[in-house]
Amino acid sequence: MSIDPPYTAEFANAGYLAELPEDMQQRLRDQAFEGAAAAATWEDQLVVAPFWSNTQVLWYRKSVAQEAGLDMTQPVTWDQIIEAASTTGKKVAVQSNKYEGYAVWINALVAGAGGEIAENTEKGADATITVDSEAGHEAARVIEELAHSEAAPADLSVAQEGQAGATFGSDVGGFMVNWTYIWTNYDDSQPEVKDDLGFARYPRTVDGEDSRPPYGGIGIGVSAFSDHKEQAIEALECLTSPESQGVNADLTGNMPSSPAGYDYPALKETYPQELLDLFQESLEAAAPRTVSPYWSDISGALQSRFHPPSSVDDDTPDKAKKFITDVLHQKDLL
């Protein structure tokens, strides 16, 4: 079964996943990116085999960056791209509908300022919620700034990946954070957008501190209740071999979870080497979402207090902390 990283801990903790043989865990761990292995681990066991790993980069329209006089060879901050888009009458497209993608953005913003949404997650519902840290306030500041700027797309509060892609491809497209598959998104429909498409490392939350791009992907697990566990585990290793990862990346645009997967020859035909290097650099710097069996509660409560983006202000992180804590202790309905 394919499992999204934030739910891996939830499934493993409930005992739904079959244990993988120790030697196989080691092989898979050696093969995968560090972030991918971390996201696949629960209680020191690798519970799923990392299959593909995705990350976000900053996509921009070269013409817009040029017009705004923004040097894209250097790392940029959120403040800079919001400012650049505002002055050129363009938009910064993000994912901020009330859904998991919004939690991805918030997590990347918080991590980019050196913080975390929650700590001590091995304590389950008694984890320490740290979204009200300095970093959490920095994240809220960026969201507030974008939501109230000229650079906010009209559909900010309902935008998912697809809407963000559409805004970016329209006349007002300027900047966008989105997953790796954007590179081939406009090939057939809007070749003129592809010609103008630039990419750079995920924007920094605070000046002078490296960004922590989002981490996404899929791990494959075997059901603890399967009648054919051994065969399934064998199939698992074949499905997630670097070569299979390469084939999958070529077909779907979802990038391999291992450096070896990036050596698949066809990938180099579709993607420029600099972009493949940027993906790998981003994956190595990526901040996976908090690994906790209660992630869906944490994420849901976080979205509930941070949505709509235009309502976010300096009090939001404190309110979110209180609400997440109450939800985890079942004092509040989510």
Place this chain on the structure above:
Amino acid sequence: MSATAVPTGKTTARTSDRAAGENRLGLKLVAPAVVVMLIVTAWPMIQALYLSLFQYRLTAPDEKEFVGLANYASVLGDSLFWQDTFNTLLIMVVTVAVELVIGFVFAMVMHRVIFARGVIRTAILIPYGIITVVSAFAWQFTFSLSNGWVNSWFAWLPGISSDTNWFGDHWPAMFAIMVSEIWKTTPFMSLLLLAGLSQVSEDMIEAAKVDGATWWQRLWKVILPNMRAAIMVAVLFRALDAFRIFDNIFVMTRGAQDTESSSFLTYRQVIEQFQLGLGSALSVLLFLSVLLLAFSIVKLFRVDLAQARGEG
């Protein structure tokens, strides 16, 4: 006096015997169906009632714990529950009221139309034949910022521009949800009202006409009072249906902008968060609300359901 009273008494007694016999037969005939119903519906209900007394999450199955009525206390003490209940009631009242008016107009059209009767009736009923999820997506696209037509067609109205984000705020989002709901279910309402309309005797309407009643008087004094049972059935069915609204909200906003309904809240607790205990408590409360609602509507219209079926 006594001469007339005695035969009456005898007749009543005789009818009672027969009625009692018929009742016994009726009970026997209906028994198999009742048994099946008990197995199919009563069992899940009892199980929900049982589960609602536990703190029980599928993600932590070993931590199942008996908590008594604590789940009910936390639900009833939560502002989200009341907000969602208010949303649900609001959607129910507004959509049923609007549907009653439009549905009645459609029923009149279907009843009176003399040309192309089949085509007109079919055209009116088409929305009801469309799956709710499909119609919800259609309306979501209609109101969508990037590919909808509402913004471009109605840009001349104050407050609507090409940048209006219908799903970005509470009231516009509620409006879009209700429009979709009304469009989809008005035909059902008009169908039930049409059945009532065709039961109103033409003679009474003729007589009223002869007595000089205007069209408006005939509608209010003759047609509507004679349709009361049909109207009640229509309102009851639609109100209970509207109270369980889920699909439209799920597709259009996923509950964002505080547009969540009671069913949606229950769904999220059970299906998304695996909170079997809390979710069951919510389902029980939802079930009680539906019962209360059905009871109030029957009382409000003061109609005997047996009478509505033509048994009175």
